[in-house]
Amino acid sequence: MLSENSIEVRNLTKKFGSFTAVDNISFSITRGEIFGFLGANGAGKSTAMKMLCGLLYPTSGHANVAGFDVVRETEKVKRKIGYMSQRFSLYQDLTARENIRFYAGIYGMSDNDIKTNTKQLLEKLKLSRFADVQIKSFPLGWKQKLAFSVAVFHRPEIVFLDEPTGGVDPVTRREFWEMIYATADRGTTIFVTTHYMDESEYCDRISIMVDGKIEALGSPKALKRDFQVASMDEVFVKLARPTTAKSE
């Protein structure tokens, strides 16, 4: 059942009325790859991501995630993935331990696994002392690291991260990426969106969406070479606003 590719997308399209939010996109992501999914606000990133997570049906095209078809085998897809976003992540009025327990239960982990792995996780995050405190009092950085750990707790094949580091302090932001690296090294595929252009450099490959289409796809090095610029920031500007870039 395990193929080389964690995600295969072919001609995926989503229309809302006459508006085409995602316009015939195709790409594939290999197992254990860190894939950055970039684009300006409104480019269609969230819509595409929702389709890959089985939360929204495509108008046409195909997507295969962790070996399952997102339309015909939606529930199987959901069991194979983890998801974390900046806005919706954990329950603020549950404790750290309760949040772990809750999500692990949803993903069908056994009580025994939950118990042993929870202890390990809390130690690794240096949260053992605060395990039974409601997380609403935690600093944002702690919450985001816990949310990520919860999203990969059931060892999903793929984890979707939607702007996981927005607003997080510079030190924690980097610690977060080291956690991502460690998770990818274990074989989990990482699908991540970010507005920090320096973070796009931490990805193995990235795609840039403009008006529903994928306009560039490749390693950061290759993209900088192709666009003949020194930074990903410039690649982004050239693609997202070709007119602005010219007039500047």
Next chain:
Amino acid sequence: MIHINSISKSYGDVKALDAINIEVSDGEIFGLIGPDGAGKTTLIRILTTLLLPDSGVAKVMNLDVVKEFRHLRKVFGYMPGKFSLYEDLTVEENLQLFASIFGTTIEENYYLIEDIYKQIEPFKKRRAGKLSGGMKQKLALSCAMIHRPEVIFLDEPTTGVDPVSRKEFWQMLKKLKSHGITIFVSTPYMDEASLCDRIALIQNGNIMSINTPENILKNYEGNLYAIATNNKRDLVKDLRKYAHAKSVFLFGSHVHYSEQSGIMDKQGLISYLSRTGHEEIEISKIDPVIEDCFLALMGNKKEIADA
């Protein structure tokens, strides 16, 4: 224009602001730079008379934010972090409402917002709730400026906004500055620091440094190097294990690295990295950026706390 003298504010046990002092001159763009939870919004809410400080004094345009709040509310501009216009009024109606609340008309100060408002004018009959994020931001800024305030407070206007729209927003702020308006703006994006005249780096309710961006960079201590190898994923881990390493931080395509002794033994580092399996090793001395300074200042704080 703005005097902040020893302002403190706590929420229960959490010290959101710890005796903050800031002076902002007329016509300056002043940036309050720090992550979520640093205290940025708390400070802006105190300066805009929406929150009472526990102690300290703050004055905006020589008016006390506590004692003279009624008068003060009429004269500053404020763009909150969360979109706070009337979603079921149209673009034009929102602007009219703000103009009439402040006893002015759109026509009277139109010159000030023209550049910004022109971009959303084609949609003036559209309800504000139906606008895209970028357009909402432009409308919010127009509404905050319509009474021609001498000073405007912007609470994270660019958070969650893509890099290109962020650049466009800062161009609008530059324009406002050219009209003589003082701008007090908060942001979590370190790369926006260079667009301000002066900045305060804030973390956990404390100001770590306050200066021009140029001087903050000048005050960075020690030498900084950018390192890249063929094995990006292991580079940070391996550098951290190296005996001479002082700071090791991921930084885009490279790792920013400094050693405990100011001068680096480049050959020593190259042979260490080769031994641990790295190839295509690049090491070059670089000038720090604001984020390097922020990281260094945060590190100092930690060391003091640990000692």
